[in-house]
Amino acid sequence: MAFRISRTGLLFALIGLAGLALPFVQFKPNRIVPGEGLRLFDALSLPLGWMIGLVLGAVLIAGCLERWPARLRLTVALLSVIAVTLALGAAATQLTPPDNTLARVSPSSGFWLLLLAFALMLADAQSRITLGLPIRLAMLIGAMVLIAVILGSGVLDGVSVMREYAARSDLFAREAAGHLVLAFGSLGLALLIGLPLGVAIYESPAMRRPVLGILNILQTIPSLALFGIMIPIFGWIAANIPGAAQAGVAGIGLFPALVALFLYSLLPVVSNTLTGLIGVNPATREAAAGLGMTRPQILVQVLIPLALPVLLAAIRIVLVQNIGLAVIAGLIGGGGFGTFVFQGLNQTAMDLVLLGALPTIALALVAGIALDLLVEATGGAPKGGQA
Amino acid sequence: MTGRVLMAAAMLFLLAFLASPESFASLFKPFTRNNAPAIYTQTGLMSLTLSHLGLVLLAVIASTLIAVTLAILVTRPSGREFLPLARTVTSVGQTFPPVAVLALAVPVMGFGAGPTLVALFLYGLLPVFENALAGLTGQSPQVQEAARGMGLTPRQRLWQVELPLALPVILTGVRLTAVISLGTATIGSTVAAKTLGELIIAGLLSSNTAFVLQGGMVVGILAVLIYEGFQRLEQLAAARIGQG
Known part of the structure; x- marks a missing residue:
């Protein structure tokens, strides 16, 4: 044989x-x-x-x-x-x-x-x-x-990474929560602003080029610089605009990192909203109009459900990207797993670097696979191979 | 047309700034506090930029060569066995955060340009590979058939038909890789690579916004220029195969 x-x-x-x-x-x-x-x-x-x-x-x-x-x-x-x-x-x-x-x-x-x-x-x-x-x-x-x-x-x-964890399990829970807040909070903000913005430029095509152009340029600013620029801007706002500090605006900590991640998330959300809406068959839209539906009704009941797979694909891109980028927040005191990564690099304690890097990778993988499944479940094409 | 003028203006501004940063000091003075210097003088901006670009260029060339070779191998009849695996690895690999890859390269490579280069190279493989794969597998069977009918050998088909047809898509992958690498290289400064990130980190450490802005500005303009340049190349490549 x-x-x-x-x-x-x-x-x-x-x-x-x-x-x-x-x-x-x-x-x-x-x-x-x-x-x-x-x-x-x-x-x-x-x-x-x-x-x-x-x-x-x-x-x-x-x-x-x-x-x-x-x-x-x-x-x-x-x-x-x-x-x-x-x-x-x-x-x-x-x-x-x-x-x-x-x-x-x-x-x-x-x-x-x-x-x-x-x-x-x-x-x-x-x-x-x-x-x-x-x-x-x-x-x-x-x-x-x-x-x-x-x-x-x-x-x-007994493994070194777990020993590092045991030495700071409270801190780990806090940084993990911080990382999740950064990744999901910025995603939530981006959806809150990006979806209406995407709908707006769908309604008025003249606005498409300038809006997408600005968001594109925003995307090219290196993450490290964008995080850094947020600090003085929000420091100034918190110090000089009455009520801002009370509302949680601050130049240090989580806030500047959250805003930086939010800015990076806008482009995928806005451009995919537009792509999704444009992709809806015009005949479907006319049929809905023929049924006597108003414009907002068409948008909410017809267009958005049909564009859902493309929107979910945007959420996947943003979530995976932000889980990774949130590491950089550790460098500007914004918390998250990056805190361990950069502490570890400073102390040349590689086990500590692993303690920050491994959960980040795991989180990104789980988020990516879960959203691929969701995109597939709603009828879209998965981003990559099978999860 | 306006696009071209804007690009040329951006490039001129960048060159002027790099050639003589001191003459722009008054522009950045408002962003400093307590009479801190407005221009970073520890290392020359020009040399930081060149070393940044060199690192990115080296990584992008290496990942393009390897990724395109791999994509060619897994799309040949003898390598088809690896195709499903290659697709899965690519999609999983792209969810790995670049910063984590960078940090994990340090224990293996030590500090300096080494780990940055490795991280940029590894991370850069994926977009090029994914696009090369899409370009090589997405060709119409009729074209393949015609090439075979003309009596082209497999090697000739690859060089004269498949690769030229896939070139625009491959270039898109290279563009993605180049822009991602340009941004990720700034983080390389945290592991002591000589890149423009040095400027940003110096600014963060001394709360000097002027430095942060300069670093971000230079990398940002470079990214826009590279992005536009590649788009032009893609258009040329697409025009060559009659899709312009």
Whole structure:
């Protein structure tokens, strides 16, 4: 019986086997000094490390064979991702001497490559089976629950990032809330202003060029500068305009960051509102007018529902973009996960950088996938491949 | 026409400002407090701009070459196996925040221009790849058929038919990458890369709005110029294949 070699499988195997050969974790006497790299086989106690390593290696090599049903590959890849994660937790627990609060065990290149190999395998298997919307939604929720269970169970508590988290769990909750307020608050503001603005330039085509032109230029200002410019502007407003400070306007903290993100969000919202409205079949509009509907009625009951997929696509763009850009707020004292990222960069404490970067990435991924599903559910084309 | 005049004016203003920032000091004086300097003199503005542009140029060239090559590979019969995976990776990859990519490159590369270059390169791959893929796969089967009928070899079809047809879409991807990279490179200054972000951060640290404005202005004008330049290129490329 001749086996065909799957070339995607070969790629994943190469990445994964490199991961097995490279240091799985870094053991550091404290959080700042560079550490000593340990491979998976050496990082775990004797039988366990070899067992996990050999099983993962076998999965990678078996993955090169063509004869796997995609669903089986999906399951195996998922189990392997979990195994790699749990191995990291176990390595951290075993390597950290008891009563030593200074030593840190951080994930190293081997861990990341193994995770990448199995995540790619997972993505590849998933892209080869067509799953219905409800199942994909269930998978998204399932993945989130799984992550929550693993984090909550404490198996990863020995890992450096979780040690950083344990040292500042209150602060983490506050910055997480801040990040969400920044991302969703700016989105809400952008919808509040952007939707009517989009409708307005749809009604009066002469305004389209100037409005979109200004929003386009706004988009080209580098985020760092826009955040910076907001500080003196709102500082001045808060100091000189009576009532502004009472209304919450301030030159420091969350407020300037929120406004900067709002300004960046306007272009996608306004231009997609316009695109969505223009895309509605003129015959539909005339039919509605023929039924005796007034202009506002046509807008609310006919045009906006039909433009909904395009509007949701704008919300996806804005939300993913703002979750990422909100990191920069950390640089101007606006809170959010960026606080940890830039604190970590300043202290060259990379675990702290991870504590800020990983939740940001997770948040952006979940938001992107969830909104892709929503766009699809309302009948639009998803932004990318399947979630 | 007015567009062209405005662009030329913006470019002249930018060049004049970079050549002799001191002559614009009075323009920025109102934005400073306590007699702080209006013009950043720590590092020359021109050299910051050039190093900023150099970094972006290098990253964009690298990501364009690699992304277009990859897109060609996965659209050949021998590479089709990778196509679904490539699509998924691209859509997932684009949700990664550029700042997070930058921060994560630091442990691997250390501080300096290295991590910025890597982050810009990695992040820049995606728009070019996505567009190249769309350009290469979205061609009408009749054209392919005709090219085959003319007796063109697969290599000739790629170079003489597929790539020219995909060029306008690929250029759109390169434009997106260039504009995103230009903005993201400013953040590179937080990891000690020499970019115009240095100016903005210096302004933030010393509460000197003039510096922040100058940095934002220079990057903003550069972005608009690059955006317009690419649009012109796209029009030319589209006209060449009869779609202008």
